[in-house]
Amino acid sequence: MSLAELQQLTLRRPKGAPRPETPDDRAALGFLAPWVVGVLALTLGPMLVSLYLAFTDYNLLQDPNWVGLANFEHMLTDTRLHKALAVTFTYVLFGVPGQLAVALALALVLDRGMRGLTFYRSAFYLPSLLGSSVAIAMLWRLLFGGDGLVNQLLGAVGLEVDRSWISDPDTALSTIVLLHVWTFGSPMIIFLAGLRQIPRELYEAASTDGANLLQQFRAITLPLLTPIIFFNLVLAVINSFQSFTQAFIVSGGTGGPADATLFYTLYLYQEGFGAFRMGYASALAWLLVLIIGVFTAINFWASKRWVHYDD
Template sequence: MSAISELSSLKITRARTPEERRMRAKEAGRDNKAGYLFLAPWLVGLLVITVGPMLASLYLSFTDYSLIQAPRWAGLDNYARMLEDPRLHQSLKVTFVYVFVSVPLQLLLALAIAVLLDRGMRGLSLYRSIFYLPSMLGGSVAIAVLWRQIFGTEGLVNQILRLFGVNASTGWISDPQYALGTIILLHVWTFGSPMVIFLAGLRQIPGMYYEAAAVDGASRWTRFTRITLPLLSPIIFFNLVLQIIGAFQSFTQAFVVSNGSGGPSDSTLFYTLYLYQRGFGQFQMGYAAAMAWLLVVIVGVLTAINFFASRYWVFYDD
């Protein structure tokens, strides 16, 4: 034992010599340089593509800028104008209705399909790909144009209703009562991405919990509410945050369906669409930049509320 202890103390002493410390410092320096070299493309992208434009837009939000003339400092004028802009208030109302209706419906549908696919049916990969396809295409211009045709006066929806004897002659997208609902349906239809995430989470739940509950006589609904939902709550929370952020940024669907106007009667005037109209339609880039930062604040506040509320319903198995 004494020889081993002397050998250990000798190794410790040798490891602490100044020469070896310098060698280790050089090796660590070379490793750090290699790490920074590999990180350089990401750092350049972060500064040039993300941080730089964000700081520029923050500066422009305090200016009067029209893309033609140089920015002129205006202080808080752009933010004060928001309080008196009725179309901005309407766009916020439309966007909040869209987010708080479409996101829960989309997540419910995604979870239901994921539960069905989790039963181990044959050809699972094929069904998973088919259901995921709308998420890849739902934000495209082509699908938005198709959606406008489907819900038009002579569209597929009205033709199907006429087969059942319903005299449908109203264009769904041209009626202020239903125009936003058609876009909400389009968002719900793109449930593939959260569905795949739900399915991956379901596959991680140990089967022994369900076996023990079945032995105790628990029904399927009890097993779903007492086992599946609590253990899947982190995945639900993850999908909820992502989908809310994505829904607030929706633009293409409303732009194409309404031909860029937000009509009829501003019923589909999304916040991002109104921002686009102000910035690139009326060349009020300073006001548009201020609107963009208001959107950042709204999304940040809602995300913070979700994280605060998650402590009461999200279960982490640790």
């Protein structure tokens, strides 16, 4: 149907009457159908089933038994859950700012311009592609093992360390935080794109007025970059709460040593697929949804005080 014919149909249609279906409408519905089916079958459907199971005692082998709020009441006295929450909050508290700080610092360096910028941009982005993979987590475990490369390098400079960083409760979580910080590529690329949008005339004017680089960063770069910082912050917090692979591989799936790397998602996995307490695991999953929702809401509420949009 041509545009002229469609316009004629629109002009002749009585006010309030439904618009007649066109071939384009049917084509649009056809293209949307796989997405709708995917959302219903792979997202919304499992979420509703999980919500029901959260109020049941279900072991994957027998029919679910309705227990009401018993799973949520058990959370109040579950000491391993409390440990998992403490570990996860610590991971988010140190990992997210560290990753964003490194990403912003490197974006500022790359924004200054250098030879081989495309190569460096790709090289710095590579850890984000590999950081959550099983192979990199296994490599990280080898690096920080008792006879790993880290201890060998320390020994080469005269610092003999007879310890396994991933087997020490005092340092095991720190190694995973370091792995998270190392995957700074995605936020760095977003920061770099934001820096490219800041008018250079502002820096030239500030330089003419005698402002040094630090003053230019505080007065120009940081305020104009706050929407990008906020975007990266929200994504980083959400992704950090959902971290699983690093802790699972580095700790061997146990969350050890002494539950020092017992991430919330790892504990959820252990309860659901290790102990076959799928009802309790479903309740834990919905608690995680609530926690992420609260932190996201807090970020949006606080953004009114420090995020500056260019109107």
